[in-house]
Amino acid sequence: MVLGSDLRRRNGRGLAAAVVLALAAALTACGDDSGGDDTAPPSPTVEQPTTAEPSPTATGPADSAAAEKEIEENWEKFFDPAVPLKDKQDLLEDGDKMSQVLDSFSGDERGGQVEATVNKVAFTSPTEADVTYTLTLKGATVMPDATGTAVEQDDVWKVSVKTLCGLVGLSGNESPGPGC
Template structure:
């Protein structure tokens, strides 16, 4: 029963993160144009601008575009973690609470579909000094299977990692309902 409640909480949290990221990323410059019938329509244009950076490696304001160094570090961690050919032990070092996920990662290494996955990162947004929101796409054999996803990266001991909630949410979407250690 506790496991079911935990799974539900993880799925709801993951969905909330996706919704929050969607709402945050929709902040934009708005302009109004008049339609032919005289009513006003609003057109939103999303923009990304780099803010002034701090020595911590993220932008001054949470929610702004991450600086180039942070974006590269998060992207490198994300791409390596979701690359199915990366050894499980290496992948465990790229996810929050990786030791707990090692058995699941080892099981994935034996699955031909799981080993065919890769990821691309479309953007990294600062969520504070030690967190970032990641816009990304999961690919299988080079074709998008989960496009336009949102996830969270965390800075632990100087290294950017995929958050446990992001990985657990993905496992819940793709899984068979069985319990995954770490989730």
């Protein structure tokens, strides 16, 4: 038994040595300058730390705090049942073209009882943001982590058409109107 275990150990060492030799031969062949490809190997680069400040508009607007506040206010105003349709139209992307869809949403009994509270805003570009919000119906939470998008249009942060169309679709309305 001692003899057999000693052989296994030698075979393991022999295998390791063979692997090392094969790798050495392969590396030598790759570094062989005696012909073959004449292109020079790429020069290694070292990443230098930058001292310049990153651009504040890389993933969001220049004043993201003000934009976030405007999104929250406009989003909650848009979903406030007490706000007239004309005012909601001003807070909806392409609101002038989406009046039929907005009428369909607000005209639904449930649409007139829906409110929203913004939980989180994450900018995806200087003019778009993902919005996580809580949707309530008559004060009861119906969608605690609903998601939608806000877009900046005509210097105003608005609820996106796709967000409204998604909600109208959830209501079961098969023909919300043009634009959805």
